[in-house]
Amino acid sequence: xxxxxxxxxxxxxxxxxxxxxxxxxxxxxxxxxxxxxxxxxxxxxxxxxxxxxxxxxxxxxxxxxxxxxxxxxxxxxxxxxxxxxxxxxxxxxxxxxxxxxxxxxxxxxxxxxxxxxxxxxxxxxxxxxxxxxxxxxxxxxxxxxxxxxxxxxxxxxxxxxxxxxxxxxxxxxxxxxxxxxxxxxxxxxxxxxxxxxxxxxxxxxxxxxxxxxxxxxxxxxxxxxxxxxxxxxxxxxxxxxxxxxx
Ligand code: 2DT
Numbered sequence: 001x002x003x004x005x006x007x008x009x010x011x012x013x014x015x016x017x018x019x020x021x022x023x024x025x026x027x028x029x030x031x032x033x034x035x036x037x038x039x040x041x042x043x044x045x046x047x048x049x050x051x052x053x054x055x056x057x058x059x060x061x062x063x064x065x066x067x068x069x070x071x072x073x074x075x076x077x078x079x080x081x082x083x084x085x086x087x088x089x090x091x092x093x094x095x096x097x098x099x100x101x102x103x104x105x106x107x108x109x110x111x112x113x114x115x116x117x118x119x120x121x122x123x124x125x126x127x128x129x130x131x132x133x134x135x136x137x138x139x140x141x142x143x144x145x146x147x148x149x150x151x152x153x154x155x156x157x158x159x160x161x162x163x164x165x166x167x168x169x170x171x172x173x174x175x176x177x178x179x180x181x182x183x184x185x186x187x188x189x190x191x192x193x194x195x196x197x198x199x200x201x202x203x204x205x206x207x208x209x210x211x212x213x214x215x216x217x218x219x220x221x222x223x224x225x226x227x228x229x230x231x232x233x234x235x236x237x238x239x240x241x242x243x244x245x246x
């Protein structure tokens with residue numbers, strides 16, 4: 001059941017609160033699709049391996065402090081969007097954030113044009129399915145939970161590709177808090193996660209499937225497999241790509 005070279009891959013995103021199981025389910029999906037002979041890659045945001053990713057990581061582990069707007073834009077920059085720099089430059093002056101202005105200075109002129117969007121588009125058009133662990137929705141949900149406006153949060157990410165399918169792993173914040181490892185990072189706090197859950201609610205659209213994340217792990221896995229396979233088929237048959245936040 002492999003893909004033929006003319007059909008495109010699917011853009012599948014997993015979203016949900018911290019500890020909802022996105023990361024383990026994404027790797028299970030990867031194994032599943034590979035097993036069926038599909039060309040598939042697993043991506044994850046934030047990508048902590050890049051320069052910006054390290055700034056994000058140190059913020060999340062409370063080693064550095066950044067203004068809410070600034071960290072939002074760093075997440076956007078981490079999503080590989082050129083227009084982020086247009087937003088970031090004035091902010092680096094307004095907040096006179098040394099890290100940020102150093103970063104803008106060093107990278108504005110050499111970040112090139114290998115935009116995430118075009119990278120994704122190339123992968124999809126050559127038949128590779130992308131499983132993405134968090135995407136722009138996390139950006140909007142987490143920042144608007146802090147009180148930033150939805151539209152402001154979406155603005156730097158306009159033009160990214162819209163996913164073909166968003167799998168939302170639905171868990172009550174109280175249940176997630178009972179799971180292991182909770183509380184290690186800045187955002188892993190019950191009160192904040194409650195707000196994030198509310199912010200996710202208003203982002204749902206037709207591409208979202210809500211899956212109960214409190215079922216046994218294999219049951220969730222089975223449901224995700226069915227949803228993804230259906231989506232992969234639709235994309236193979238020529239479902240058109242669309243833009244996010246347009
Ligand atoms: P992980 O625990 O999955 O590594 O996420 N986040 C993520 C944002 O605030 N904005 C974004 O654009 C993205 C992709 C969600 C670490 C935290 O980063 C948050 C949780």
